[in-house]
Amino acid sequence: MIGLADCNNFYVSVERVFDPSLIGKPVIVLSNNDGCAVSRSDEAKALGIPMGAPAFKLPKSLEKSGLVSLSSNYPLYADMSKRVMRTLAQFTPVLEVYSVDEAFLLLDGPRTDFDSYAREIRETVRQWTGIPIGIGIAPTKTLAKLANRAAKGAGGVFDYSSVSNKDGFLASMEVEKVWGIGPARAEFLRRNRIDTALRLREANDAWAKRHLSIAGLRTVHELREIPCIPLESTAPPKKSVACTRSFGRCVTNLQEMTEAISLYVSIAATKLREEKLAAGKMEVFAQTSRFRGGPPYSASISFRLGVPTNYTPRLVSQAVALMERIYKPGFKFSRAGVVFTDLSDERCVQLSLFESAEDSEKERELMKAIDSINRRLGREKTFLASSGIGRGWKMKQEKLSKRPTTRWEDIITVDVDKP
DNA sequence: TCTGGGGTCCTAGGACCC
DNA sequence: TCTGGGGTCCTAGGACCC
Numbered sequence: 001m002i003g004l005a006d007c008n009n010f011y012v013s014v015e016r017v018f019d020p021s022l023i024g025k026p027v028i029v030l031s032n033n034d035g036c037a038v039s040r041s042d043e044a045k046a047l048g049i050p051m052g053a054p055a056f057k058l059p060k061s062l063e064k065s066g067l068v069s070l071s072s073n074y075p076l077y078a079d080m081s082k083r084v085m086r087t088l089a090q091f092t093p094v095l096e097v098y099s100v101d102e103a104f105l106l107l108d109g110p111r112t113d114f115d116s117y118a119r120e121i122r123e124t125v126r127q128w129t130g131i132p133i134g135i136g137i138a139p140t141k142t143l144a145k146l147a148n149r150a151a152k153g154a155g156g157v158f159d160y161s162s163v164s165n166k167d168g169f170l171a172s173m174e175v176e177k178v179w180g181i182g183p184a185r186a187e188f189l190r191r192n193r194i195d196t197a198l199r200l201r202e203a204n205d206a207w208a209k210r211h212l213s214i215a216g217l218r219t220v221h222e223l224r225e226i227p228c229i230p231l232e233s234t235a236p237p238k239k240s241v242a243c244t245r246s247f248g249r250c251v252t253n254l255q256e257m258t259e260a261i262s263l264y265v266s267i268a269a270t271k272l273r274e275e276k277l278a279a280g281k282m283e284v285f286a287q288t289s290r291f292r293g294g295p296p297y298s299a300s301i302s303f304r305l306g307v308p309t310n311y312t313p314r315l316v317s318q319a320v321a322l323m324e325r326i327y328k329p330g331f332k333f334s335r336a337g338v339v340f341t342d343l344s345d346e347r348c349v350q351l352s353l354f355e356s357a358e359d360s361e362k363e364r365e366l367m368k369a370i371d372s373i374n375r376r377l378g379r380e381k382t383f384l385a386s387s388g389i390g391r392g393w394k395m396k397q398e399k400l401s402k403r404p405t406t407r408w409e410d411i412i413t414v415d416v417d418k419p
Numbered sequence: 420t421c422t423g424g425g426g427t428c429c430t431a432g433g434a435c436c437c
Numbered sequence: 438t439c440t441g442g443g444g445t446c447c448t449a450g451g452a453c454c455c
Binding site for chain 3 (some may be wrong): 030054074099242248249
Binding site (some may be wrong): 098099100101102179180181182183184185213215302 | 433434437
């Protein structure tokens with residue numbers, strides 16, 4: 001049996017832990033630039049504020065209702081998320097952290113009274129962290145997600161396996177409530193008279209595969225209590241790392257665009273290093289706003305990095321060059337970003353210098369970078385393979401190692417671009 | 420009239436999730 | 438004036454290979 005634990009109104013609940021005066025009030029947490037509502041308390045939902053509502057469009061009258069709008073504080077939410085997950089982990093041998101506020105738990109164990117066990121888990125999380133959660137229980141992940149929705153109106157815990165009228169339960173669930181059915185598929189399904197989870201469960205396999213893809217067929221099977229989506233206790237390695245931002249105002253010159261992309265690249269490169277990853281490919285994009293007037297423009301360009309790297313200076317100068325290629329004067333830009341893909345572990349890293357190799361300060365910088373890589377790799381020596389190394393480098397090179405190597409993971413290449 | 424067949428790899432775009 | 442950010446997976450189609 002699988003449990004899905006989900007934090008209620010997570011960001012708002014975290015804010016309430018640190019400021020209890022917010023309890024009982026309508027509260028929303030806003031996205032970057034205080035753009036739109038990304039988390040709402042029950043009281044805010046009752047005022048009719050939809051998910052994603054733009055803050056500037058909220059009627060003034062809501063202030064009179066006591067609405068509190070907070071800027072988001074993601075490091076705080078990430079920290080609280082860890083605390084909640086650590087608590088949940090005490091109750092299960094297999095915990096899959098699915099998102100910042102959700103986790104699947106394997107409930108097969110000595111306890112078979114799932115409902116009271118889930119209530120115990122729920123109460124412990126509330127006592128230890130202050131965060132209210134709901135738990136849905138079912139034989140498959142997809143059904144556990146549905147059960148979790150039902151838990152909201154059932155005292156925080158809902159066990160699908162103990163439901164006597166399962167058809168009735170599934171018939172009461174609209175098809176877009178099913179995990180994996182988004183707006184586009186829901187509209188398609190409704191056109192084909194499939195408007196509830198029950199009707200989707202009864203769909204023809206071949207038809208479902210043709211129109212909903214293999215993932216949709218899995219969803220159908222999961223509704224039939226056939227597990228198709230396994231629990232994954234260890235997170236698979238990341239396939240991309242990104243930093244993208246909306247500006248909050250129009251940007252109409254290249255200078256600001258390159259400044260923005262430089263910042264985003266350094267943020268994303270820091271993430272790479274934190275995860276001990278190196279990127280093999282970088283993609284830079286820039287867009288105009290789809291909400292504002294003016295001609296629309298959206299462009300992206302990708303660049304293969306040759307030897308993977310997470311070294312900020314090299315990535316920044318490359319990203320600036322890419323931005324210069326896609327930027328077009330005359331457009332009002334509202335968004336830009338960088339996405340790193342083709343990730344590998346950072347044993348294979350390219351460093352780069354953009355000043356003269358004879359510059360002693362730059363030399364020290366590079367040696368520091370190599371030292372820090374060696375420390376992270378738990379290695380005494382990192383091998384240096386490069387062309388274009390000036391006289392000043394010969395000695396350092398020998399100091400590093402003379403051992404020949406042919407394996408990529410032993411190689412750090414150093415580009416020395418003279419000004 | 421009639422223009423192979425089978426495979427891989429890459430990319431772009433769409434859909435979905437929180 | 439002001440409309441989020443970071444991910445994953447799937448599919449179709451093109452380039453390329455023999």
